[in-house]
Amino acid sequence: RTSTTRTYRGEMLTYYYNSRYRAKPLCYHCVESKFRVRLCVKCYFLILYNMGNKSSVMLDEQDIKALQADTGFSGSQIERLYSRFTSLDKGGSGSLSREDFLRIPELAINPLGDRIVHAFFKEGTDDRVNFKDFVTVLAHFRPIKRSQENKLNGRDEKLRFAFKMYDLDDDDAISRDELLAVLHMMVGENISEDQLNSIAERTILEADKDNDQMISFREFCTALDRTDVEQKMSIKFLK
């Protein structure tokens, strides 16, 4: 039973290994079930290595490199996001559940909180988010750089993300009901049902070019042509 503390980018993380070599936090490759921890090979060696040497990183160079290539984040940004990820991961399982997200107090009272959390979970797959998914979703909000390829964070991808907030059934169109649902969440009880209805009507009427009473993704983009989406949907991630 040993306990090691090391400085991880200015943050103190405590690693404790019990008789079963359980390490916390785990990297996102490792799987933890109720009784057993299956460590990936890297982590296994890492823990062995860590016992004698206190200066190594949980996310190794290769992981960071791969994520960097996929998402366009810098290495230090990924490390910072990783430490945020592990602090959200209360169970220490290496992945986040919906509850983990909604434990953030501000997010829980955000009117669109559920939708935002939902966007992190891919449909059909399991209901947990690993670190890679986490970073990939967040990459949508990287500021656009002219010198760089913008795979995930281009204007279209940003708009697609915003569009998905409305389009729950994934049919590539916002129906009147979907719009009303979001309106309900955002304005609360202050506005009467009639007014909400007429807002929804007007919004659809305004954007709907092909008269199908729905807003398709193309129509959505056209309606926001003059909005500075590049700026509005970007966050400066800390280095």
Next chain:
Amino acid sequence: TVHHMERFPVIVQDFGRVETPFIISLWIFCACLGKIGFHMSPRFSKMFPESCMLILLGVIIGLLLFYTHAATVSPLTANVFFIYMLPPIILDAGYFMPNRLFFDHLGTILMFAVVGTIWNTLTIGISLYALSLTGIFGDMYELPILHMLLFSSLISAVDPIAVLAVFEEIQVEEVLFILVFGESLLNDGITVVLYHMFEGFSVLGQYNLIMQDYLAASASFLLVALGGTAIGIIWGFLTAFVTRFTKDVRVIEPVFIFVMSYLAYLNAEIFHLSGILSITFCGIAMKNYTTQNISIKSQTTVKYAMKMLAQSSETIIFMFLGVSTVHDDHSWNSAFVGLTILFCSVYRVLGILMLSAVANTFRVQKIDFVQKFVLSYGGLRGAVAFALVLTIDKDIIPAQPMFVTTTIAVVYFTVFFQGITIKPLVEMLGVRKSSHRKLTMNERLHERSMDYLMAGVEDIIGKHGNFYLRDKFKRFNTKYLTPCLV
């Protein structure tokens, strides 16, 4: 002798009784006529900014008065300027401030306003002092460094009135505008402090200063800026609160808005806090709530009355600036004037380059080259500097006449040279123009959902950025402020 008794006259002439208001009204009348004439000839109004025309008109009137000795009213005194003419312009700016844009860029604006102004003051002051040691300004002036710094503190502040006058005509994009204009508004706090600090230091004398004075000066900076802001916000909320109860007397609604924000300004000035910051934030704080409280007609009245007061005030300031330049105790020093203009321009450029490089590391939307250029070129000096230089006491600072003349020269240079050339330059560089339009339903709805989305993402990555703070404030607003004030 027969006592000659004056009979009851049919008509009397008593010009003396109405001289000052009459002459001033006449000037304002002339200025407005000039304005009409200016806009009638599209060729001129496209080439020159209006402020240039008004100053020229003022100079002509000044010359006429000077050579005919008709009247000896010197209109633009510091008191008249700071107490009557400045507040309407700043209130108009604060009340119609695009709040969101302003607070989004507040960090950058504050950096330009605070660090930039200190940088300009120190570099200009020290450079001028260093050159004065070489004797380049002639040996008639041996200026202590404190006097030089006093002068540089008033000359280095960007003037909100001049900036508004020029930038409203060229209509650049919103971000650029808010950066220049926000800086010119917020640097008032620092200018007031630096000015009073160096003035106080000069009175004390260079060799009597102790550590305590420096500490007091730094503390007073915080007090002046934050105190002015706080007073403004308190008055703003009070105004909003009072307008809750005006449902039965709609006619006096605008009165409250005008009088209470003026009180905010005066209240700050009582304690020598920053009046400009006070009235700006008063306008910002009250606007959301008053527009909900007062009738639509009152809103229109407020809008037009405010615009009218601000416009007239601006017109009068520029014309009075012209009139006031014509007097006979100018003290021209070519080297001093030339170098002041040079340093003002060079250090402004350097400051902007440096600070925008720092700001860019924090910003999502970078300040690009064209914006940097317009930012440094838009650093216009104006009537605030002029009014401040007039308040310098000649007995304490013997170089005051030279400072006045130089300030006038710098104001003329920036308003005429930079004001006239900025329009073609902006077109040449292809600076994006602003597009004033109403948002569509879609834009309003989706932008709102994007705000919530971004606030949520900031919560997830654990960063307390703009969206997070706005979200916090919004919640506080709907929970506590709105129920109290609306």
